[in-house]
Amino acid sequence: MYDFAIAWDWLAFGVRWLHVITGIAWIGASFYFIALDLGLRKADDLPVGAHGEEWEVHGGGFYHTTKYLVAPDRLPEHLTWHKWQAYWTWLSGAALLAIVYWAGAELFLIDPAKADLATWQAIGLSAAFIAVGWLGYDALCRSPLKSNATAVMLVLFAGIVVASWALNQVFTGRAALLHLGAMTATIMTANVFFIIMPNQRIVVADLKAGRAPDPKYGQIAKLRSMHNNYLTLPVLFLMLSNHYPLAFGTQYAWIIACLVFLTGVTIRHYFNTLHLTGSGPVWTWGATAVLLVLMAWLSTVSSFDGDYDTVEAAPLTPAAQRFADAEGFEDAANVVLGRCSMCHAREPNWDGMHWAPKGVHLETEADIASHARQIYLQSGVSHAMPPANLTDMTEAERAMVRAWFRDAGGTSLAGLRADQ
Secondary structure (H helix, E strand, O other), X not given: OOOHHHHHHHHHHHHHHXXXXXXXXXXXXXXXXXXXXHOOEOOOOOOOOEEEEXXXXXXXXXXXXXXXXXXXXXXXXXXXXXXXXXXXXXXXXHHHHHXXXXXXXXXXXXXXXXXXXXXXXXXXXXXXXXXXXXXXXXXXXXXXXXXXXXXXXXXXXXXXXXXXXXXXXXXXXXXXXXXXXXXXXXXXXXXXXXXXXHHHHHHHHHHHOOOOOOHHHHHHHHHHHHHHHHHHHHHHHHHHHHHOHHHHOOOOHHHXXXXXXXXXXXXXXXXXXXXXXXXXXXXXXXXXXXXHHHHHHHHOOOOOOOOHHHHHHOOOOHHHHXXXXXXXXXXXXXXXXXXXOOOOOOOOOOOOXXXXXXXXXXOOHHHHHHOHHHHHHHHHHOOOOOHHHOOOOOXXXXXXXXXXXXXXXXXXXXXXXXXX
16 A cells, blocks of 8 residues: 555655755855845946946856946846746745645644634635735835835834734744744745846846836845845744744743844844955844843743643544544554653653653643654654664564554545545
8 A cells, every 4th residue: 555644744855855955045145145245346447337346266266246236238148037046945835834734734733722723714824924924014115114224124023023922822833933934934035026026127128128227126126135134044943943842832932933033133234244344243143142042041931831631631633533543542652652752741751851852742642643643654664763762662662653553544645634
């Protein structure tokens, strides 16, 4: 029988790999051009209309770049457009969001203790949050405040704070931080698609028609590009946050996420100033360190203080119930409780561990039934868990896990759909 659970996991891996590759290409190009723009120097022999030049050495060769503030008098035959990186990063990210959080809404997206949503409601809210984020930001950039860059950034940050709080009232902590990152990434991509590229096309069209381009189009594009510059690092943190329960598994996760945006400002300000003047402001490192310490403190302020009887009695979803009723569940559950629960607990018993890895709890039968596919892939099919087999899980025990999952139909296409 073909194992669709494994196939689905490899699909997620492939899309994630594409997302990482295109993200590196986009962020790398963005950082390079910001550094290039800030490093431009005046010269007496610059061509007419040129704003500045930069000499660079890399890979054994020298590069001489000249920037035109509006456009050159003559459009070159070869013109490279930097756009596919942003588009493919967003498309692959959206696909990954659907594969992990929409298809796995009952496990990763919905938190019944916060909002008891149906799957379609959770998916609808997910898409709505992302769309509204862009619409609100774009309206802000077109408002009377648009001429005041500082005011725009302050209002934008206030919107981020509200969004972070709201997301944490509805979704799991892991999903809330991921969605805040997805919302911000959508703003960045939409800046490229709706503002930066159309404005550049207008300039190119004017050049081809023999008209002098209006400088306002370049200025508008530059403002949006600057916003993207400061939003990049927080997006990276939020996209990686699902690996760190200390970031998302606390009641103050929404505040931690907001502080991440401030660290993005301080770090980028250092490098932007360094590229512009040759010396970055040292105070930004101190400010960043203080923010990181504050985030670390907030992550440990609260711990699980709930009622374990309530956790055990929580109703199972239809998918989880199917695994709980399957033959071999009791044997598999005993294996998981004996080999995995000391770390995957609301209060881990492993020395030095304060939060369960990835926030996954495996200390009740309800927990185990709800995480059946992850248990199967991590400890049944592979030996990823327990790490280095520190709890001495035997091959016979792994076979019990595999037999239970397969008996429940988890490896079939129908079972995969039901699991999601």
